[in-house]
Amino acid sequence: MVDYPFLLEELKRILKEKQLKFTAQRELVLKALYEHEGHHSPEEIHRLIQESSPDAKVGIATVYRTLSLLEEEGLADSISFGTEGKRYEIGLKKHHDHLICIRCGKIIEFFDDTIEKRQEEVAKRFDFEMTDHTMKIIGICKECRDNEAK
Amino acid sequence: MVDYPFLLEELKRILKEKQLKFTAQRELVLKALYEHEGHHSPEEIHRLIQESSPDAKVGIATVYRTLSLLEEEGLADSISFGTEGKRYEIGLKKHHDHLICIRCGKIIEFFDDTIEKRQEEVAKRFDFEMTDHTMKIIGICKECRDNEAK
DNA sequence: CTTGATGCAAAATATTTGCATGCTC
DNA sequence: GAGCATGCAAATATTTTGCATCAAG
Numbered sequence: 001m002v003d004y005p006f007l008l009e010e011l012k013r014i015l016k017e018k019q020l021k022f023t024a025q026r027e028l029v030l031k032a033l034y035e036h037e038g039h040h041s042p043e044e045i046h047r048l049i050q051e052s053s054p055d056a057k058v059g060i061a062t063v064y065r066t067l068s069l070l071e072e073e074g075l076a077d078s079i080s081f082g083t084e085g086k087r088y089e090i091g092l093k094k095h096h097d098h099l100i101c102i103r104c105g106k107i108i109e110f111f112d113d114t115i116e117k118r119q120e121e122v123a124k125r126f127d128f129e130m131t132d133h134t135m136k137i138i139g140i141c142k143e144c145r146d147n148e149a150k
Numbered sequence: 151m152v153d154y155p156f157l158l159e160e161l162k163r164i165l166k167e168k169q170l171k172f173t174a175q176r177e178l179v180l181k182a183l184y185e186h187e188g189h190h191s192p193e194e195i196h197r198l199i200q201e202s203s204p205d206a207k208v209g210i211a212t213v214y215r216t217l218s219l220l221e222e223e224g225l226a227d228s229i230s231f232g233t234e235g236k237r238y239e240i241g242l243k244k245h246h247d248h249l250i251c252i253r254c255g256k257i258i259e260f261f262d263d264t265i266e267k268r269q270e271e272v273a274k275r276f277d278f279e280m281t282d283h284t285m286k287i288i289g290i291c292k293e294c295r296d297n298e299a300k
Numbered sequence: 301c302t303t304g305a306t307g308c309a310a311a312a313t314a315t316t317t318g319c320a321t322g323c324t325c
Numbered sequence: 326g327a328g329c330a331t332g333c334a335a336a337t338a339t340t341t342t343g344c345a346t347c348a349a350g
Contacts, residue, residue: 021304021349042340059307064340080230083315085339099278108276115268119287122262127292128249135285137269142277171324171329192315209332214315235314 002092004034007075010092014073025058029066030075030090039079039087039107042067079107081136097135103144152242154184157225160242164223175208179216180225180240189229189237189257192217229257229284247285253294 011030015022032048033040040048046063049056067088070076077093078086081100097115099108115135123130140148161180165172182198183190190198196213199206217238220226228236229248247265249258265285273280290298 118265123287128289130287130289132288137273137280138282139278139280
């Protein structure tokens with residue numbers, strides 16, 4: 001996993017390149033994603049920032065705007081499941097897919113080389129220029145099955 | 151692909167089994183999904199029903215309620231992409247995955263046996279009871295690439 | 301000092317829910 | 326007739342936008 005200073009430099013580099021401004025708010029959103037592993041809703045990220053930096057004033061709209069920016073630039077990835085909105089995680093991690101438990105909401109990440117390769121072949125078969133791909137395995141995790149058995 | 155009479159019987163069977171009622175609205179939603187191939191939003195389905203049955207009064211709330219019901223029972227499948235809400239298609243089709251063009255929104259369905267098998271293995275590896283899985287290949291279709299080249 | 305960024309609140313969307321009434325069974 | 330289903334509108338929930346103000350470059 002890349003470290004935080006690197007991510008921060010990436011952010012600054014991208015902002016400069018696009019002639020956008022580096023602001024405390026943008027840094028706080030990136031930091032929140034970095035410090036809190038997992039997949040969070042914009043609302044949660046907003047709360048996390050308020051908790052760790054009670055003095056900083058960051059509006060929910062800015063969180064939304066920043067998350068979109070980070071995602072566009074690859075510094076954040078999003079996933080959505082069911083009716084709930086998007087959840088974000090820090091980007092620049094190794095590509096991976098997800099197992100999602102419908103009982104407890106747990107998300108497990110995995111990587112499977114065979115699947116990756118086949119995806120590329122499928123894209124080629126349909127003459128698609130693949131820019132991204134996602135796979136979700138939905139189901140019930142072991143813990144939840146055990147609990148239900150009781 | 152299964153035919154409509156079969157789907158209708160399935161719906162009736164399921165409703166009876168759950169002691170729910172067979173209503174004109176529920177049939178209309180199923181029929182709209184059957185008659186209009188592709189992936190539609192609840193709003194679109196509502197409009198399709200109004201167009202084909204101008205006399206029938208079907209509220210948007212009922213469309214939402216019915217789509218959820220159909221999905222739970224396997225008579226409809228949903229997919230969501232980006233910020234937009236869910237889009238539904240008729241269920242009981244052969245399982246398949248999707249290629250989604252980010253330019254024109256086109257959705258192409260495909261099936262790949264190797265990927266299917268690997269998914270099962272991944273689920274087993276994490277001791278997950280897989281109830282469903284989805285794969286989306288996001289990219290730019292040939293037509294859109296050609297148009298952009300012009 | 302110029303221009304993009306922010307916070308706030310209002311607006312726009314999307315979806316769900318309460319409730320009186322209507323329809324299946 | 327009993328109870329689920331429906332339509333409608335109101336309530337939620339979620340995300341976006343306009344605008345005056347602030348701050349980075």
